[in-house]
Amino acid sequence: MTTVTLSVASREDVTQRALAAFGGEAQGAHISFASVELLWQTLTKKRWEILKIMTGQGPLTIREIARRVDRDVKAVHGDVHALLEAGVIDRTDEGLVVFPYDAVHVDFMLKAA
Template sequence: MTTVTLDVASPAEVSRRALAAFTGADQGARISFASPELLWKVLTAKRWELLKAMAGAGPLTIRAAARRAGRDVKAVHGDIHALLEAGLLDRTDDGRVEFPFDAVRVEFTLQAA
């Protein structure tokens, strides 16, 4: 099973992990956001549903992704572009989109202000 970890990390932490990866240390599949607010802005409830519908399905057209999610194609089109921009989806050579992971783990710590 391929799992992507979504986390909240500072630019310094992201740089540290990138340097470790260049030296051969396995970092796993990870996508970092600058703040919890940004993470939740990108990953709305509808986008979570879309990712769930696409998980393990392989490359799909936007119309097929919308059908799997039971949603309007136009709305899914906008969500897919936001998820592509965030790095959660990949575009194939033939223009299809794919969620290349079987599972998502979210990691962040909520601290007192």
């Protein structure tokens, strides 16, 4: 099973993880956001629904995603493109979209202001 960790991480954290990976330490798949606010701005409720139905499903058309989430194709198209631009999902050579993970782990800490 391939799990991706969605996290809030500083540039320093990401650099440390990359250096460890270059040193041969397995890091697993990570998608990092600079802040909790950016994570929630990117992963809105409707986009989270899209990720949920794409998890473990392989490449899909936007029309099929819209059918599975029971939403208008045009609205789903906008959300899919936002996820593509954020680097959360990928496009295949055939033009389909894919979230190539079987599970998602979300990891961030809320600290006192």
